[in-house]
Amino acid sequence: MAEGGGAQNQTAVAGADGAVVLRERYTVFPGRPLPDLNSPNALAYAVEDRRGGRPLFALALPPDLPVRLSTIQTMRGQQFNSVLAVIDYGFAYWTPFGRETVLVLFERPSGGRLINSLDETFQPLSDPDYQKIIVKPLVQGVEELRGKGIVHRAIRPTNIFFMDADRTRPVIGECISTPPGFDQPPMYEPLESAMALPEGRGPGTFADDMFSFGVTLLHILIGRRPGGQLRGRELLRARIANGSFAALTGDARFPIAMIEVLRGLLIDDQHLRWDAEGMKLWVAGRRLSPILAKPEKRAQRAFRIGGMEVMSRRDLALALADNWDQAAQPVMDGQVEVWLRRALDEKEAAEAVAEQVRQASFPGASANGVTTDSVIARICLRLDPHGPIRYKSARFLPEALGATLAVASTRQKDVRAIVECILRELPEAWFEVQTSFDPAYVSMLSQIKQMRGFLRLAQPGFGVERCLYELNETLPCLSPLVADGYVLEIEDLLPALDNAAKRVDAKSWPADRHIVAFVAARFRFDVDKQIAALNSPQADTSALGLLSLLAVLQWKLGPEALPGLSGWIGSLVAPIINSYHNRDVRKRLEKEVPKLVRKGSLPDLYNTLDDVEERQKDLDGFAWAKAEFAGAEQEILDMEADSAQRETNAQRLGQQSAAVVSVMIGLITVCVFLAMQVW
Amino acid sequence: MAKKPVAARKGAKPAKSGGTFTRILVLSLAVAFGLMFLPTVIFLAFAMLPTVAAYIVDRNPDKYEWICVGGLNFAGSVPFLLQLWTGRHTVEAAAAQLTDVFTLMAVYGAAGVGWLMFMALPPVVGVFVQMKAQRRVTTLKATQQRLIQTWGPEVGKTKG
Numbered sequence: 096m097a098e099g100g101g102a103q104n105q106t107a108v109a110g111a112d113g114a115v116v117l118r119e120r121y122t123v124f125p126g127r128p129l130p131d132l133n134s135p136n137a138l139a140y141a142v143e144d145r146r147g148g149r150p151l152f153a154l155a156l157p158p159d160l161p162v163r164l165s166t167i168q169t170m171r172g173q174q175f176n177s178v179l180a181v182i183d184y185g186f187a188y189w190t191p192f193g194r195e196t197v198l199v200l201f202e203r204p205s206g207g208r209l210i211n212s213l214d215e216t217f218q219p220l221s222d223p224d225y226q227k228i229i230v231k232p233l234v235q236g237v238e239e240l241r242g243k244g245i246v247h248r249a250i251r252p253t254n255i256f257f258m259d260a261d262r263t264r265p266v267i268g269e270c271i272s273t274p275p276g277f278d279q280p281p282m283y284e285p286l287e288s289a290m291a292l293p294e295g296r297g298p299g300t301f302a303d304d305m306f307s308f309g310v311t312l313l314h315i316l317i318g319r320r321p322g323g324q325l326r327g328r329e330l331l332r333a334r335i336a337n338g339s340f341a342a343l344t345g346d347a348r349f350p351i352a353m354i355e356v357l358r359g360l361l362i363d364d365q366h367l368r369w370d371a372e373g374m375k376l377w378v379a380g381r382r383l384s385p386i387l388a389k390p391e392k393r394a395q396r397a398f399r400i401g402g403m404e405v406m407s408r409r410d411l412a413l414a415l416a417d418n419w420d421q422a423a424q425p426v427m428d429g430q431v432e433v434w435l436r437r438a439l440d441e442k443e444a445a446e447a448v449a450e451q452v453r454q455a456s457f458p459g460a461s462a463n464g465v466t467t468d469s470v471i472a473r474i475c476l477r478l479d480p481h482g483p484i485r486y487k488s489a490r491f492l493p494e495a496l497g498a499t500l501a502v503a504s505t506r507q508k509d510v511r512a513i514v515e516c517i518l519r520e521l522p523e524a525w526f527e528v529q530t531s532f533d534p535a536y537v538s539m540l541s542q543i544k545q546m547r548g549f550l551r552l553a554q555p556g557f558g559v560e561r562c563l564y565e566l567n568e569t570l571p572c573l574s575p576l577v578a579d580g581y582v583l584e585i586e587d588l589l590p591a592l593d594n595a596a597k598r599v600d601a602k603s604w605p606a607d608r609h610i611v612a613f614v615a616a617r618f619r620f621d622v623d624k625q626i627a628a629l630n631s632p633q634a635d636t637s638a639l640g641l642l643s644l645l646a647v648l649q650w651k652l653g654p655e656a657l658p659g660l661s662g663w664i665g666s667l668v669a670p671i672i673n674s675y676h677n678r679d680v681r682k683r684l685e686k687e688v689p690k691l692v693r694k695g696s697l698p699d700l701y702n703t704l705d706d707v708e709e710r711q712k713d714l715d716g717f718a719w720a721k722a723e724f725a726g727a728e729q730e731i732l733d734m735e736a737d738s739a740q741r742e743t744n745a746q747r748l749g750q751q752s753a754a755v756v757s758v759m760i761g762l763i764t765v766c767v768f769l770a771m772q773v774w
Numbered sequence: 775m776a777k778k779p780v781a782a783r784k785g786a787k788p789a790k791s792g793g794t795f796t797r798i799l800v801l802s803l804a805v806a807f808g809l810m811f812l813p814t815v816i817f818l819a820f821a822m823l824p825t826v827a828a829y830i831v832d833r834n835p836d837k838y839e840w841i842c843v844g845g846l847n848f849a850g851s852v853p854f855l856l857q858l859w860t861g862r863h864t865v866e867a868a869a870a871q872l873t874d875v876f877t878l879m880a881v882y883g884a885a886g887v888g889w890l891m892f893m894a895l896p897p898v899v900g901v902f903v904q905m906k907a908q909r910r911v912t913t914l915k916a917t918q919q920r921l922i923q924t925w926g927p928e929v930g931k932t933k934g
Contacts, residue, residue: 676925720925725932727914734907745903749896750838756895757845757888764849768856 113190120145123153123198125190131207137272142200150203151182155189156272158196158581159505161498161570163271167199169245177236179266186581195581199271206257213253219318222350228263229315234374236267237308241301241371248275248299250307251283252314274498275299283307286334286363291483294502295491302365309360317347335409338388339363362388394438412479415471419487423467426474427452447477469519480528484521487512493522493539497566504563514559517547555611556626564616574609585617586652596659601666606641620651635674638667639705646701656695665692671704676717813868817858820872821851824885842892843885850884
């Protein structure tokens with residue numbers, strides 16, 4: 096939302112024509128799109144800088160994807176020679192989207208895009224031009240990115256621009272409009288992430304960028320799409336079988352000098368892949384010894400599944416995942432194990448597969464989370480340890496869990512498969528099969544364990560929504576209540592709800608699952624008690640939990656007055672007022688609430704409605720009143736039940752009285768007559 | 775174990791003989807007293823006949839009826855008893871008193887008043903007690919109503 100970057104003072108001011116002004120300087124025009132500069136998931140618009148200077152353009156980022164905010168902040172204002180420079184960014188209500196989003200300003204490339212489509216064929220540059228116009232500047236771009244610690248993950252020919260009209264100054268385009276690797280065609284990704292879904296590729300490393308860079312260099316060098324006629328799965332399988340270098344270069348002819356560098360960049364083992372330093376040395380003229388890729392071990396006979404013939408472990412993992420519904424039978428029947436043992440001579444892998452199948456055969460295995468699907472997923476990991484986690488329709492690397500979940504949630508994909516992955520401990524299985532240890536794994540494992548705990552709780556504040564916000568620090572709140580805003584920071588939530596109060600039904604609940612999860616994940620204070628109360632089945636406790644949660648937010652984060660939200664909450668506090676037994680207290684509170692609502696202070700409203708002393712007094716008084724009522728009731732019942740006894744008692748009392756009166760008269764008479772005789 | 779009943783029987787025998795002795799003694803004294811105060815005894819024996827009748831007909835275990843009748847019966851007899859004591863204390867004088875219609879009317883009339891009082895007073899007391907109970911119930915129901923107004927109908931619920 097506009098306040099999204101409130102802390103950074105990046106609020107945009109909207110003009111009458113929908114144009115927004117960022118930092119009182121840059122005017123972005125929604126009515127002037129620049130389709131030539133669009134990114135696959137972000138639209139480009141014209142920008143005017145009030146202070147003149149360089150021509151600019153803006154990208155309106157998709158509001159339903161996690162934004163690479165830290166990368167934007169790192170790149171903002173930095174000087175680059177061969178990377179498209181981020182001038183500034185801001186949050187604004189964007190008319191074409193009908194909601195707020197992030198606008199990122201870039202220096203506008205005058206020479207346009209290198210190529211507009213990956214399928215475009217063009218005349219290759221001469222070797223000197225290629226070296227001068229393409230290789231040297233782009234190597235410099237890669238070095239600049241490396242120097243700033245930025246992993247780009249969007250290096251491809253369609254993302255190379257020329258800053259000058261003569262098309263002699265190329266720059267690497269933007270990388271911040273989508274999660275890392277999201278816009279990359281699989282061909283431009285290393286094998287591990289190429290096999291994952293676009294959202295499941297993760298932040299990656301510089302080695303991944305170097306691979307993309309290598310494919311980009313090859314593409315520009317040969318003037319057409321690498322890989323020859325192979326596309327999609329065929330190309331991927333060829334890359335697995337022959338190595339990416341061989342598969343992508345195919346029968347293309349290019350200078351021998353380029354073989355070394357392309358072999359170094361396109362090697363599938365990321366530890367052997369050339370880095371920016373190696374490229375720099377190569378550009379400087381130093382020739383390195385050629386790297387030879389170790390080919391994937393091939394089987395003596397093919398394994399058939401889904402009409403495919405696979406010849407290697409990695410290929411089999413890919414085939415099993417692609418033919419998930421048909422994978423159960425050969426896996427559970429032991430065909431995979433036999434093939435691994437006999438055709439591929441992979442005894443260790445065969446043992447691991449057999450062990451997985453054996454565990455699934457134990458009675459009660461299903462109850463322990465071991466299902467056929469999880470066995471297939473674990474076998475895929477055994478077969479291809481560096482590949483993504485594959486489970487039903489999900490394909491992702493563990494470090495991409497957040498983005499995978501976010502995209503699945505916002506773009507109506509299969510969230511359940513991802514959730515099952517976590518619940519069936521597949522990320523742990525991925526870490527188990529890794530041959531090298533990375534210290535980052537420890538914190539990732541700990542976080543995944545925490546997510547599993549959240550997923551096991553179904554109440555608001557937990558579940559998938561909680562995982563979404565815990566795993567994606569830069570995902571805006573996806574609640575429909577604040578859908579037209581861009582609530583990225585917890586500070587922005589209450590103002591957004593205050594705005595929402597103007598248009599929503601006052602009887603609706605101002606805290607849906609997304610809002611509660613967003614607060615739980617982003618608010619640094621402990622609100623577990625408030626959330627527990629909010630989830631109570633009792634209406635008064637739940638309403639009090641809601642009020643308490645929002646009141647704590649306002650108390651800690653402001654703003655001072657929230658009249659809209661207070662009014663909204665004010666219409667929902669009836670159960671809290673009715674939780675007091677004393678009718679006089681209820682009447683008093685009913686009179687006080689409108690005054691507090693006008694004041695806009697949720698903490699005051701909460702303190703008034705949940706006064707500890709008042710509540711204790713009410714409880715004590717009610718207990719006393721109940722006892723008094725019950726005592727009176729009992730006495731009435733006793734009196735009604737003892738009517739006959741009371742009559743009997745009255746009869747006896749009357750007889751006693753008569754007897755006493757009679758005896759008294761007798762005694763008085765005796766005394767009187769005796770006295771008369773004496774005197 | 776067998777000795778105890780024997781001892782108990784032994785202990786019971788002197789008590790029985792003691793009781794008989796007391797009765798004989800009391801009876802002897804009463805006869806002596808009766809012979810000494812024969813005119814008074816004769817007068818009271820006739821004058822207190824309503825009381826004796828009341829004692830006989832009273833089925834109530836508390837036996838308040840004869841006390842009520844007896845009290846006023848005795849009150850009616852006292853003036854004439856004093857006349858007997860302060861005048862000639864002879865059997866003839868006692869007979870004269872008993873044959874006097876006025877004396878009998880006074881003595882038995884007083885007993886009748888006692889009887890009437892015994893019959894009339896219990897219903898009066900019953901009405902009074904009933905009224906008092908109804909008033910108490912009304913007060914309690916008003917209290918309950920006041921509690922409901924202040925605390926709501928749930929104050930009358932036994933649970934929750």
